[in-house]
Amino acid sequence: MAKYITPAVTPLNADGTLDVQGAKALYEHLVTGGVDGILVLGSIGEFFALSMEVKKQLIDVAVEAVNHRIPLIVGTADMVFDNVLELSRYALKAGADSVIIVPPFYFWLNDASVEKYYSALAEQIDGPIYLYNFPDRTGYQLSVEVIRRLAEKYPNIVGCKDTIAGMDHTREMIKAVKPVRPDFEIYSGFDDNFAHNVLSGGDGCIAGLSNLAPEVTSAWAKAVNEGDAEGIALGQQKIDRMMSIYGVGMPFVPFIKRAMALRGIGVQSCATFPLPEATEADDAKLLAIMKQEGLL
Secondary structure, three states, X not given: OOEEEEEOOXXXXXXXXXXXXXXXHHHHHHHHOOOOOEEEOOOOOOHHHOOHHHHXXXXXXXXXXXXXXXXXXXXXXXXXXXXXHHHHHHHHHHOOOEEEEOOOOOOOOOHHHHHHHHHHHHHHOOOOEEXXXXXXXXXXXXXXXXXXXXXXXXXXXXXXXXXXXXXXXXXXXXXXHOOOOOOOEEEEOOHHHHHHHHHOOOOEEEOOHHHHOHHHHHHHHHXXXXXXXXXXXXXXXXXXXXXXXXXXXXXXXXXXXXXXHHHOOOOOOOOOOOOOOOOHHHHHHHHHHHHHOOOO
């Protein structure tokens, strides 16, 4: 079954503390909106700028609020290896279903180093692990060969989120890994690749527009799963138009949050320092896109 999983934003207060009520409202919005899973502390969740204390607080809130109604994945990446182990063990013990880990960034790593890194994690984390390929942020690619070897060797490495603009790398991963690990889940990281991913033999996407409009993305997933050609095409076209939201401002995280606030989802537009704030002109652009798509 094709899945549309939400990499959830992290609701924050103006002082940078966790907005607990906003987080609970968000998770309820996503569960009732029909998404197939929630990922917290991913890239759109600003994991890179949050303290260990806030991350653990968010994990506890998410586990309690989601309450196993849908799968909960926790991002546990950190530049310090022992911190990755600590947070992964904390998340799994707290009740998360799995963890997802982007490899170290800043310095480029070769294939041997990447494979060594994930092997050490798989051998020391007692629970399901997703790989996370995001070359725009790490500066290097998780090669298809490394992913295949890790999938063959470690049953607890259960899938990969492939955040690249096109489908070339994802397609090659599907071709190389699925024959040896049919259960290995391969997700695209951009919304507009969802249908292409599934048609190529993948499992769907983990992508951010579902924060704003889970009813839209879940309807598209339903069309894909039912083989509704017209619904698939209409969903693709609608998401293609909604992708304009990502271009309102960069980095896009505060602008997704602002769109959610304007829609009344219960999330403030506050982001981690020093990410930008949406202006009145940005609001006008976001409102125009949402009005066009019937989201207001």
